[in-house]
Amino acid sequence: MKRSRLAAALIFGSIAAMGVALLAADKPEHPSALFKQYCIKCHGEDGKANTPKGSQLMARDFTDSEFQASKTDAQLIETVTKGHEDMPPFGKKLTPEQIEGLVKNDVRGFKKK
Secondary structure (H helix, E strand, C coil): CHHHHHHHHHHHHHHHHHHHHHHHHHCCCCCCHHHHHHCHHHHCCCCCCCCHHHHHHCCCCCCCHHHHHHCCHHHHHHHHHHCECCECCCCCCCCHHHHHHHHHHHHHHHCCC
């Protein structure tokens, strides 16, 4: 009887662990490697723009709920592509798909839930 309970517990534990691993695999890394390469210097790893360069350039705080609510994905994609004020354009360095991923996964990933 103890062996069957032990076996059942091991099987259940293995299935649960696989499920957690699969869920984690579907979720994009946040912040992404592209965010770390191109955005972190100004916006910081936490998205709050509390960096020397971010403070100097008055970079946007991506965790700010007013900012998140006031901008559409299309507006953010255009800003990343063409640049805005002190922010340089990334349209020649990144593909449209990469920029869309940065907006939808990274910038929106800082949105408070």
